[in-house]
Amino acid sequence: MKYRQYLLNLFVVVALVAAVVFMYETKYDTVDIYTAVQKTVSKLGENQEILIFDSKNPFNFYDVFHNLDKISDQEVYGVLTYPDEKKEKYPVVMGVAGSLGWSSHHYEKMQMYLDMGIAVFALHSFKSRGVTSTVGEQVSATLPMIINDAYMALAALSSKPNIDIEKVAITGWSLGGGVSLFSAWKPIKDAVSPDYKFAAHLPFYPPCFIEPQDMRFTDAPIHILIGELDDWVPAEPCIELTSSLQELGYDIDITAYPESHHSFDRDSELRTIDHAYSLTDCRLIVDDSGVVKTKDYGFPLSNSTLQKIGLAFCAERGATIGGNDYARRASKVFAREFMAKHLLR
16 A cells, blocks of 8 residues: 555655646747848848848747647748959858857858858758747747757758859857857758758857767768857867767868857957856766757757756856957967868868
């Protein structure tokens, strides 16, 4: 009888927890982008145009693999800018901002690519969802959402006759760096974009602490740029992931800049963002079904509430952000050479 009562009590507790989790789970409604688009259109230059395309709001990779048809629809837009140099077909660099949104150091890189004769596409996943920042929560706009956006944008670019769809690279910073990195993960690419892939991937300080159990990536070149002292998304998992993929024969490499923190390519002093997640001690896995779990205990981060609970066990609050003169200059030189090699030669 006691054992039965124990099981009954356990069942009640689990049911209550599940009810609470469901009650407080983040819901993703379709956002009307009309106002955001009109504001952007009013500021477009003569060499710019806006692309609007259909996407989805998947919270996690499991949703992408199993529930995408049931996920809320979302229109997303981006801005395509052409270089002054006239070409019959343009290569493109797609840029994806980090958790703080688009900043001057992002646009500086995009301008550099324009000066090289490469068109650039700035993806606006945040503004399309009425989001300004995901720092300290990472649920308003998630990595799988923006990866889906990036591939839907790639499909939209393929419809333009003046775009060389075989030469579209993707780069991004922090959260956008994760998009740049994991858009090369073959299971997600095959699920959302069987017809198109990116020609090259250049992630700046991405969250490599999320390790796929299925280590299949596309054959496109990947190069990770990260700071050795990054306490927001640590360098060590990126080094380990790079080594593992190199052993499997993938074209991937990494540069870890000494004495450099998160967002090392900013032109700003170091500061601490108190509410940001410091993920140095977090290690997560993505199982074959797309569920993200803690590596040690297998705790599933399968919705927004469970994600907050799971991160509470490994993440701390307070992360350092700011520029490093050497890393800023060196990464700019490297980015120029990387894109020239894979898009212009």
